Amino acid sequence: MEATITLDVDGVRRELTVDTRTTLLDALRDRLGEYSPKKGCDHGQCGACTVLVGGRRILSCLVLAVACDGDEVTTAAGLAGGEGGPHRLARAFVEHDAFQCGYCTPGQVCSGVGVLAELEAGVPSHATAHPEGPVEASDAEIRERMSGNLCRCGAYPAIVAAVREVAR
Amino acid sequence: MKPFRYTRARDTASAVASVSEDPGARFLAGGTNLVDHLKLGVAEPDHLVDVRGALDAGVSELADGRVRVGAGVANSDLAAHPLVRARYPVLSAALSSGASGQLRNAATTGGNLLQRTRCPYFQNTTTPCNKREPGSGCGALHGHGRDNAVLGISEHCVATHPSDMAVALAALGAQVQVLTERGERGVPVSGLYRLPGDRPQYDTVLEQGDLITAVDLPALPWVRRSAYRKVRERASYAFALVSVAAALQVEEGRVAGVRLALGGVAPMPWRAHHAEEALVGRQATEEVFREAARAEFEQARPGSDNAFKVPLAVNTVGAVLRSLVEEEGA
Ligand SMILES: Cc1cc2nc3c(=O)[nH]c(=O)nc-3n(C[C@H](O)[C@H](O)[C@H](O)COP(=O)(O)OP(=O)(O)OC[C@H]3O[C@@H](n4cnc5c(N)ncnc54)[C@H](O)[C@@H]3O)c2cc1C
Ligand code: SF4
Numbered sequence: 001m002e003a004t005i006t007l008d009v010d011g012v013r014r015e016l017t018v019d020t021r022t023t024l025l026d027a028l029r030d031r032l033g034e035y036s037p038k039k040g041c042d043h044g045q046c047g048a049c050t051v052l053v054g055g056r057r058i059l060s061c062l063v064l065a066v067a068c069d070g071d072e073v074t075t076a077a078g079l080a081g082g083e084g085g086p087h088r089l090a091r092a093f094v095e096h097d098a099f100q101c102g103y104c105t106p107g108q109v110c111s112g113v114g115v116l117a118e119l120e121a122g123v124p125s126h127a128t129a130h131p132e133g134p135v136e137a138s139d140a141e142i143r144e145r146m147s148g149n150l151c152r153c154g155a156y157p158a159i160v161a162a163v164r165e166v167a168r
Numbered sequence: 169m170k171p172f173r174y175t176r177a178r179d180t181a182s183a184v185a186s187v188s189e190d191p192g193a194r195f196l197a198g199g200t201n202l203v204d205h206l207k208l209g210v211a212e213p214d215h216l217v218d219v220r221g222a223l224d225a226g227v228s229e230l231a232d233g234r235v236r237v238g239a240g241v242a243n244s245d246l247a248a249h250p251l252v253r254a255r256y257p258v259l260s261a262a263l264s265s266g267a268s269g270q271l272r273n274a275a276t277t278g279g280n281l282l283q284r285t286r287c288p289y290f291q292n293t294t295t296p297c298n299k300r301e302p303g304s305g306c307g308a309l310h311g312h313g314r315d316n317a318v319l320g321i322s323e324h325c326v327a328t329h330p331s332d333m334a335v336a337l338a339a340l341g342a343q344v345q346v347l348t349e350r351g352e353r354g355v356p357v358s359g360l361y362r363l364p365g366d367r368p369q370y371d372t373v374l375e376q377g378d379l380i381t382a383v384d385l386p387a388l389p390w391v392r393r394s395a396y397r398k399v400r401e402r403a404s405y406a407f408a409l410v411s412v413a414a415a416l417q418v419e420e421g422r423v424a425g426v427r428l429a430l431g432g433v434a435p436m437p438w439r440a441h442h443a444e445e446a447l448v449g450r451q452a453t454e455e456v457f458r459e460a461a462r463a464e465f466e467q468a469r470p471g472s473d474n475a476f477k478v479p480l481a482v483n484t485v486g487a488v489l490r491s492l493v494e495e496e497g498a
Contacts, residue, residue: 001171001172001173001174020172020174020216021171021172021206042207043204043207044200044204044271047268056244057269057270058270058274059200059271062203062204062271062274063198063274064174064199064203067174067196067199114269114270115269121248122248123248124247124248124260124264125269126264126404128264130257144403145269146269147268147403147404147405148267148268148269148271149268
């Protein structure tokens with residue numbers, strides 16, 4: 001069964017007809033040619049497919065494209081090619097050598113941009129000492145908040161350093 | 169994946185009507201469990217009714233002091249809500265310990281309650297599983313048993329319920345609001361779930377088309393002193409081996425009030441009534457806490473791979489309650 005939907009991808013309005021079974025990840029990659037969101041596990045366990053929908057980070061492999069009809073989607077490519085040049089976090093990833101093979105990197109960057117907004121808004125995490133207490137960009141906080149993005153090359157220390165630099 | 173029709177519900181009443189009349193229809197909320205099940209072939213609906221936009225996504229205080237959480241509130245928003253952080257720290261902590269930041273942004277209150285077991289045999293359609301395919305047998309009973317439950321099990325199913333949030337809600341004694349074709353009804357969180365018995369395919373008492381619309385948190389000022397501790401294979405982004413949600417009120421060194429619920433050990437969030445009863449009026453010491461926890465596990469039936477859960481849960485109960493005593497002293 002098919003449905004026609006509209007997605008705003010990195011600032012560009014795109015209309016497409018999809019099988020209702022299509023995930024947002026498959027719609028972006030296979031239908032719209034947006035290859036920065038990566039397919040890792042395809043079951044929500046690795047974070048490689050992370051994108052921002054309405055400014056919030058989510059996993060594009062566990063949401064149906066039809067459920068995103070009308071939404072604003074930001075991918076890592078959108079974060080890299082904005083008007084003012086690459087997002088500060090994308091630059092920090094390069095400066096800190098926060099990747100090796102690079103496969104998880106677009107998801108890491110999207111997730112990190114989500115983390116920055118969550119820290120800014122004072123959203124608590126499992127690493128926050130007391131749910132009512134203040135939220136700071138400590139290494140423990142960043143590690144906990146980024147735990148949904150796996151990196152098989154083990155670039156974690158540099159990823160934490162990159163997020164920390166932009167958060168402060 | 170089987171083809172399905174997708175519709176967006178205009179409102180909750182029409183959502184209930186369309187799913188009630190169609191046995192092949194299912195509600196879709198955040199999709200983080202259901203979309204996975206579609207891919208795995210664990211669920212094969214022919215119609216998905218998206219309720220995300222129709223459900224209340226707000227948290228509000230009721231006139232009698234209770235707090236109402238809409239079923240559409242994202243797990244991340246509930247964890248961060250000022251009312252929840254201030255009055256129900258155990259709930260905020262349980263939510264923050266679950267899944268990942270991305271998943272919590274998509275997952276909803278209703279979907280979290282109704283997520284299904286992570287039993288590996290349930291999720292693998294090539295293995296027997298009475299919960300997925302009634303009568304096919306239980307792969308976990310004599311298979312990989314590390315994750316299995318020790319309380320409330322039957323020979324037909326030994327799976328645990330995976331939700332962290334539900335453990336905190338069981339400790340709080342929260343009430344689930346359900347919209348049915350016959351009108352609205354309230355169900356306590358502990359009464360929402362069923363034990364497997366010989367019909368493990370039914371996780372809850374809800375019927376086809378019953379929609380969770382809200383969860384009400386009771387007005388209980390003393391649960392401000394509450395905590396959630398989750399023991400798992402890695403420090404983050406893993407389901408619980410054992411978890412403990414607790415609230416404690418101490419007067420003159422004795423337990424005046426206690427709420428205790430356990431995760432990772434049973435087919436449902438396990439409210440530890442035996443332990444609670446054993447504790448009221450007793451000295452608030454760690455040895456007393458552990459003794460009460462041991463009383464709760466007298467009914468436990470551990471297998472060869474998961475016997476560690478009993479002492480682990482007893483120790484965790486002791487440690488969490490002790491930390492709450494110390495918090496009072498501070
Ligand atoms: C990798 C991974 C790790 C995870 N780790 C954890 C963890 O550590 N702790 C934890 O607690 N959870 C964990 N989760 C599970 C996650 O919390 C659930 O998937 C999520 O809460 C489900 O909510 P949803 O809104 O996405 O539900 P959906 O997937 O949309 O729905 C789930 C079920 O509920 C039904 N449903 C949804 N809303 C309603 C409603 N209002 N009324 C009636 N029926 C409804 C649907 O029909 C479906 O059967 C993890 C998930 C993944 C993928
Ligand atoms: S424990 Fe339950 S869910 Fe797991 S295989 Fe057995 S019947 Fe299925």
